[in-house]
Amino acid sequence: MRAKIQPEPIITLLTDFGEEDPYIGAVKGVILSISYARVIDLSHNIQKYNIQEGAFYLFSVAKYYPKNTIHLAIIDPEVGSKRRPIIIQTKNYFFVGPDNGVLSLAAEKDEVQKVIEIKNSAYFLKPVSKTFHGRDIFAPVAAYLANNKKPEEFGPLIQDWIQIKIPKVRVNKNEINAEIIHIDRFGNIITNISQEIFQTINKDEKKFIQIQVNEFRSKVGLCGSYNEVERGEFLGIFGSSNFLEIARNQDSAADALNVQVHDKILVELPID
Amino acid sequence: MRAKIQPEPIITLLTDFGEEDPYIGAVKGVILSISYARVIDLSHNIQKYNIQEGAFYLFSVAKYYPKNTIHLAIIDPEVGSKRRPIIIQTKNYFFVGPDNGVLSLAAEKDEVQKVIEIKNSAYFLKPVSKTFHGRDIFAPVAAYLANNKKPEEFGPLIQDWIQIKIPKVRVNKNEINAEIIHIDRFGNIITNISQEIFQTINKDEKKFIQIQVNEFRSKVGLCGSYNEVERGEFLGIFGSSNFLEIARNQDSAADALNVQVHDKILVELPID
Amino acid sequence: MRAKIQPEPIITLLTDFGEEDPYIGAVKGVILSISYARVIDLSHNIQKYNIQEGAFYLFSVAKYYPKNTIHLAIIDPEVGSKRRPIIIQTKNYFFVGPDNGVLSLAAEKDEVQKVIEIKNSAYFLKPVSKTFHGRDIFAPVAAYLANNKKPEEFGPLIQDWIQIKIPKVRVNKNEINAEIIHIDRFGNIITNISQEIFQTINKDEKKFIQIQVNEFRSKVGLCGSYNEVERGEFLGIFGSSNFLEIARNQDSAADALNVQVHDKILVELPID
Numbered sequence: 001m002r003a004k005i006q007p008e009p010i011i012t013l014l015t016d017f018g019e020e021d022p023y024i025g026a027v028k029g030v031i032l033s034i035s036y037a038r039v040i041d042l043s044h045n046i047q048k049y050n051i052q053e054g055a056f057y058l059f060s061v062a063k064y065y066p067k068n069t070i071h072l073a074i075i076d077p078e079v080g081s082k083r084r085p086i087i088i089q090t091k092n093y094f095f096v097g098p099d100n101g102v103l104s105l106a107a108e109k110d111e112v113q114k115v116i117e118i119k120n121s122a123y124f125l126k127p128v129s130k131t132f133h134g135r136d137i138f139a140p141v142a143a144y145l146a147n148n149k150k151p152e153e154f155g156p157l158i159q160d161w162i163q164i165k166i167p168k169v170r171v172n173k174n175e176i177n178a179e180i181i182h183i184d185r186f187g188n189i190i191t192n193i194s195q196e197i198f199q200t201i202n203k204d205e206k207k208f209i210q211i212q213v214n215e216f217r218s219k220v221g222l223c224g225s226y227n228e229v230e231r232g233e234f235l236g237i238f239g240s241s242n243f244l245e246i247a248r249n250q251d252s253a254a255d256a257l258n259v260q261v262h263d264k265i266l267v268e269l270p271i272d
Numbered sequence: 273m274r275a276k277i278q279p280e281p282i283i284t285l286l287t288d289f290g291e292e293d294p295y296i297g298a299v300k301g302v303i304l305s306i307s308y309a310r311v312i313d314l315s316h317n318i319q320k321y322n323i324q325e326g327a328f329y330l331f332s333v334a335k336y337y338p339k340n341t342i343h344l345a346i347i348d349p350e351v352g353s354k355r356r357p358i359i360i361q362t363k364n365y366f367f368v369g370p371d372n373g374v375l376s377l378a379a380e381k382d383e384v385q386k387v388i389e390i391k392n393s394a395y396f397l398k399p400v401s402k403t404f405h406g407r408d409i410f411a412p413v414a415a416y417l418a419n420n421k422k423p424e425e426f427g428p429l430i431q432d433w434i435q436i437k438i439p440k441v442r443v444n445k446n447e448i449n450a451e452i453i454h455i456d457r458f459g460n461i462i463t464n465i466s467q468e469i470f471q472t473i474n475k476d477e478k479k480f481i482q483i484q485v486n487e488f489r490s491k492v493g494l495c496g497s498y499n500e501v502e503r504g505e506f507l508g509i510f511g512s513s514n515f516l517e518i519a520r521n522q523d524s525a526a527d528a529l530n531v532q533v534h535d536k537i538l539v540e541l542p543i544d
Numbered sequence: 545m546r547a548k549i550q551p552e553p554i555i556t557l558l559t560d561f562g563e564e565d566p567y568i569g570a571v572k573g574v575i576l577s578i579s580y581a582r583v584i585d586l587s588h589n590i591q592k593y594n595i596q597e598g599a600f601y602l603f604s605v606a607k608y609y610p611k612n613t614i615h616l617a618i619i620d621p622e623v624g625s626k627r628r629p630i631i632i633q634t635k636n637y638f639f640v641g642p643d644n645g646v647l648s649l650a651a652e653k654d655e656v657q658k659v660i661e662i663k664n665s666a667y668f669l670k671p672v673s674k675t676f677h678g679r680d681i682f683a684p685v686a687a688y689l690a691n692n693k694k695p696e697e698f699g700p701l702i703q704d705w706i707q708i709k710i711p712k713v714r715v716n717k718n719e720i721n722a723e724i725i726h727i728d729r730f731g732n733i734i735t736n737i738s739q740e741i742f743q744t745i746n747k748d749e750k751k752f753i754q755i756q757v758n759e760f761r762s763k764v765g766l767c768g769s770y771n772e773v774e775r776g777e778f779l780g781i782f783g784s785s786n787f788l789e790i791a792r793n794q795d796s797a798a799d800a801l802n803v804q805v806h807d808k809i810l811v812e813l814p815i816d
Contacts, residue, residue, distance in 0.1 A: 017457065018317075020317045020457060022315075022330075025286075025332075026333045029336030029337040030336050032312070039312070041313070049522055077522050081499035129511070130497035131498065131509060131517075
């Protein structure tokens with residue numbers, strides 16, 4: 001169990017608001033007007049409307065925070081529609097945001113304990129706009145949670161919340177049909193092949209894999225760090241998120257291969 | 273009146289410094305060397321030299337902060353000239369920045385109580401550069417205000433400070449000649465038509481308006497949320513800032529209409 | 545000596561991680577799980593792998609922070625190789641990051657007292673990845689320093705750490721062969737000509753210089769502020785970092801001259 005070492009509650013912020021518009025500034029103000037929480041920016045540059053990208057970000061970082069951290073994630077293309085605002089309480093954290101899956105990858109990883117539909121308008125900023133629930137619903141709810149309000153005070157328990165998944169790979173003898181799930185600033189291509197899955201087909205611990213993405217087909221070494229190959233050379237590596245990355249030492253693999261998130265990738269272990 | 277719930281004073285930061293240059297890092301350091309204030313980033317990506325955009329940002333968010341928050345805004349194209357550094361004390365807040373209008377929209381909304389010209393160099397970082405008053409004048413002044421120095425200690429009261437305004441609309445029977453005042457990351461086009469003005473010409477609560485921007489002319493529905501129309505369709509909506517927005521559901525209205533801030537827009541109510 | 549006015553230790557963060565990927569969010573979480581430090585974002589938009597740019601940023605801002613601030617800088621193209629993780633203790637600060645020079649300009653400016661190679665894995669996040677020492681080594685080490693662990697607890701003293709320098713100018717009678725060391729968001733061109741060097745050749749305090757960059761050759765006025773010339777006009781100015789800048793009033797000098805960092809610039813004092 002994580003220690004709660006912070007005297008102040010922590011609220012992390014993840015949005016697709018960008019930084020030029022007066023949105024994230026309003027969210028922070030609402031929180032600080034209600035609670036003495038410490039506000040931590042994760043990113044406001046999630047691609048707009050991209051629930052999957054937001055979910056992957058939160059999945060990758062939530063677990064590093066101290067117990068009782070409140071993770072607020074606002075990627076909300078359907079704001080003002082019937083999609084529900086929710087709180088997910090997990091073993092260590094609270095997640096607050098729209099019920100569109102953005103919270104689900106991170107929440108499920110930390111053992112979901114209960115999911116609440118936010119309905120109690122006593123905790124909303126009035127009047128509630130239909131275009132900015134981040135400011136009028138999610139920010140005050142996160143702040144009141146930081147003030148030790150119980151999730152149950154915000155509305156009823158629900159069971160049918162939306163869960164998205166990291167797409168599953170298809171394993172076939174010595175090959176894995178996989179998908180690109182993220183491309184980072186450095187051009188590293190992150191696939192959905194976890195180290196565990198990979199080990200099931202690589203029992204004799206081969207040091208090379210054959211990859212195929214679009215027209216590109218190549219044998220690349222499996223490395224422990226980017227610097228085991230020459231600058232600009234390709235490699236395969238189980239990166240910081242424990243998924244197989246296709247990378248180049250100090251250069252962009254994604255630019256060289258001209259790939260995008262969701263592109264298919266075939267990984268084969270050479271047969272001797 | 274807003275509660276002062278924060279044990280630490282809050283200083284918000286709004287600049288056009290961007291994030292690649294060693295400017296905002298210096299400003300934060302100067303503040304933290306003087307005061308135990310909590311430093312909150314609003315945005316550092318205001319378009320460079322764009323006073324109007326900075327003023328609109330601050331106008332939109334300042335009011336959400338707790339009482340006694342110090343709002344520091346540094347969009348300062350005339351740094352080092354005779355433009356004056358000022359403090360504006362309002363009913364709930366302190367505003368610190370150059371006297372070029374960037375503070376004025378937000379300050380006037382909160383009832384201006386006094387305006388001080390910052391002159392007392394005892395509170396400046398020495399030597400004072402002529403290119404970076406953000407670091408040498410505004411940051412230390414904000415920090416000393418956070419330490420409970422009174423505005424009067426920084427210089428004399430002035431009356432003739434610069435006020436900019438949101439451009440006024442021209443109403444003519446059933447039409448409003450308006451202007452685009454902001455375009456957000458999502459491509460929503462924010463006009464200067466407030467809900468109050470609009471209601472004066474829409475007494476019978478029609479649900480459609482005719483808009484004209486450049487060559488584009490169309491009838492669009494007045495909606496309560498973006499999702500009341502199909503994805504990609506246009507709509508009119510009174511958004512989170514209470515101004516009429518021309519938007520598209522999950523798509524960019526600004527890209528489709530190829531418009532910019534300051535472009536004219538004509539809004540008509542159809543005659544039955 | 546700088547006062548230590550902060551009840552909470554401060555950790556500043558400087559990286560080339562960008563803001564779209566789940567890297568800086570993980571680093572902050574690790575720090576906050578260990579320490580009650582206050583985390584201050586400097587920039588995460590240093591050009592990727594650009595050690596020189598990161599070093600210049602830190603050099604420009606570190607000194608404005610209160611005593612005992614921990615400056616964490618992660619521009620780390622050789623992560624996972626033999627490059628060492630280090631702590632540099634200076635008169636006022638602690639610097640944590642890779643031993644590739646990124647810390648060195650700022651550290652040397654503040655009098656280096658000792659340099660430690662980080663080796664004690666008791667303070668690492670396990671398992672230590674070979675691709676993300678920012679999260680697994682640097683973040684926890686910075687956090688434990690904030691908790692008052694002594695640098696010596698993390699590993700042995702070393703002497704042979706990597707120091708980079710701001711390139712030196714070549715002075716020849718009335719001319720200085722210099723180099724562009726930074727170009728900021730406003731298009732100001734910052735050279736490596738310090739005010740001290742310049743004064744050695746400008747004893748009679750001339751008010752004009754002749755500059756040559758690529759094909760561009762022009763006489764420009766030496767000004768005290770950007771606004772001493774007309775809008776769009778060129779000027780020379782000793783800017784906030786005390787180096788000679790070639791700038792234009794409210795316009796981009798870099799765009800007009802089509803220059804880049806490392807380009808040569810010749811500055812001459814006209815002979816009467």
